[in-house]
Amino acid sequence: MTERLSVPPVAVVLGGSHTGMLAARALAGLTDRVLVVERDELPSGAAPRRGLPQARHAHMLWSGGVLAMEELLPGITDALQDAGARRAPVTTDVVALSAQGWFRRWPESHHVILAGRDLLDAVVRAQVLADARIEVLTGTEVLGLDGSAESVTGVRVRGRDGRERTIEAGLVVDATGRGSGAPRWLTALGLPAPERREVDSGLAYASRLYRAPEQARDGFPVVNVQPDARSGRPGRAGFLLPIENGHWIVTLNGTRGGEPTPANASDDDFVRFAREELRHPLIGDLLDRAEPLSDVAFTRTTVNRRFFYERMPAWPENFTVLGDAVAAYNPVYGHGLAVGAQSALILRELTRRHGWRAPGLARRVQKAVARPVGAAWDLAIGQDVFYPGATANGPTLRERLLAAYVSRLLYTATGNGRIARRVTDVTSLERRAEVLVAPSVLLAAAVGPLRPPLASPPLTADELKRAGLQ
Template identity: 70%
Template structure:
């Protein structure tokens, strides 16, 4: 720490914003979180988070980052009912190339409702003495010049306006971020941006699981094939706390899931590539009507590539890169980016030349890895981009497709694939000589002809 107190302002009280605030509280004297809406107390829905009603997961790469920021939080969540699911041991997945086998644990995922996760992170973060919350407060704009951001102008719920000075301003306001406009107001060039819109729409519903299937039941997923030349339709079932299943059905243009409760299970049976989800839902009790959203576009701002970047500003979370939630990477990337932000400040120090630019590049790395995973699939949906997949994307997709096919019958390749999808390791592990040779050879075991549910799981779910 320098002798002068250091201050940070985080815009956005989302998961990404709270994790960034918690990370900065380890290296700054004071951190203020500015949130437009009043934040709730407890595990209840938060305004401005339409995707909270749909499937969410924390891959192990994100869980490990979360633990670095909030030690002991994983145990707190599992004590509250969150499920630790082993990858791929606790998963029943129909990929575009067939059923995955349930290999020995390679990594894991943490599953619970978004309300429980947000409430736990919010309570832990805001309890820190260096963090103060200004909710019900709107960020009006940045203070400073094109060379340096020095604070934020805000308006409180009573209409009063004031300036919050800051050594560092972090934009974690999500998909509605105004940073591109604020940069333009200072005469800075528009950042390069790319969008890949698969057109997927989501319909999600919560169910009370059969009593015998409320503990230890696997994730169940039926995936579409984006390259099939027709609307993609899929679905996923995640066990969450309180003996519930969270089920999301999704479909691209022309294959959207229904909003009518009466059609929810019909879609799962008639439109997906396999009726396993419908079979399971027949034995469960629906809790409320489906929630629907179309907020699934992948959008990436390349702030780290801008020729000029103001000191004192960092953008992360969905404000930097927003992903199709079907891949479950957004929250994990937010946690990893918060760790990267903290480590950058520790490494270079407050007041270091180009600290903000270096921090921006650091937080962009985990976002870039997840971006490649999402776009590598979604770009193949009809109309996802104006020009279609690039030559590189086609070549990468062909190789990944071969890997996924091989992974259905080769446990070593399956582990390397989950190294990447769990955000534990970078995609370079898929180019190791052994993996390349295994991909050429293909799967070592024959394809499965049915969902790999155990006899005990089928009995617990009421299927036999």
């Protein structure tokens, strides 16, 4: 018989990573107790975690997510910077080649936080768990939900000793990420399977940590060489992100037919792929002067997958799904962390407004979370859907029209700072996509860029010298 653990009013958060910790913070003070259930043992500092293999690849946190985190954890930006993370102004400190050409480095309009994932998680985790109202139950596997199609009353778990029990809860939040069992948990309660969509470009990732050349360890820009999804060729791209301790984390990727495979993502081939396979050799040239600090990490876990929980004909009380458990994106767009933070903030705002035991609260949260999820989804699949084999039927008419307009906007943004800012309003997740169809933006897109295209990467003479390229 499964033991039942009866407790005072408690919110149970499944998953102790980025979104789970922020969800726990969102609920602290709105209920007597928050319990985070985590399968792994959580490290005490900035160290690897078994259940987070993607931590070996590049991550960045867009300002739309940073602003949400500041609402939940005031001072978190300062805490991250004190720990070594970098606040990089956008597009001032970004050197990016798009399918439409090199972007100029306009004055700051938005920003990103750059750090290794282990550091980011450690700082957030320490801030959240400093709250005595939040507890963590580690080494515990989630087996399913307890309750009915009308209402979730708890969660069934199994501890490291193999013993099964049910934790009674007034609210259960699933933040278990890409591997979430929510679809089968819901069907086990008698609910229909959720609508689901996948867009799989066949993308593979290879990443490596480097020590930057000594003169380039402070203040060096992000470097991003993007693919052209409409070229008819595999899309190959690369990111170089300056993070803590004078390090660069570099991620190279390629879609089906052009991916860096485990065989050719070897130490010797990593720089060659960056120089010869990307649309510009800049990243490869930079790596020639840098010192490798790690082996090459490889993954194919890059499928865009979304569950449309907000469209379910019925939804149980006291259960909500957040973060990658709702939608997981191709990591190249860097939106997962921001969407998780925004979703946790939505959870807090709606719970405060309606009361944490209010009828229909869980459904309200699920519908509201669909807004930031949908924004990031459109940005992610807007390019990926055009690669051969990404979907069974290819892009929809809506996706073709949207992609054509976005391509024109990006072309305009290469030579128009005002439009570059509007585009970044959306890519940073600070504003909704409606800003891109304002009359002034439509007119600017029709006119096109106001300045001629750049012929080379917009690195300054000082940056070239510091990186050893001049």
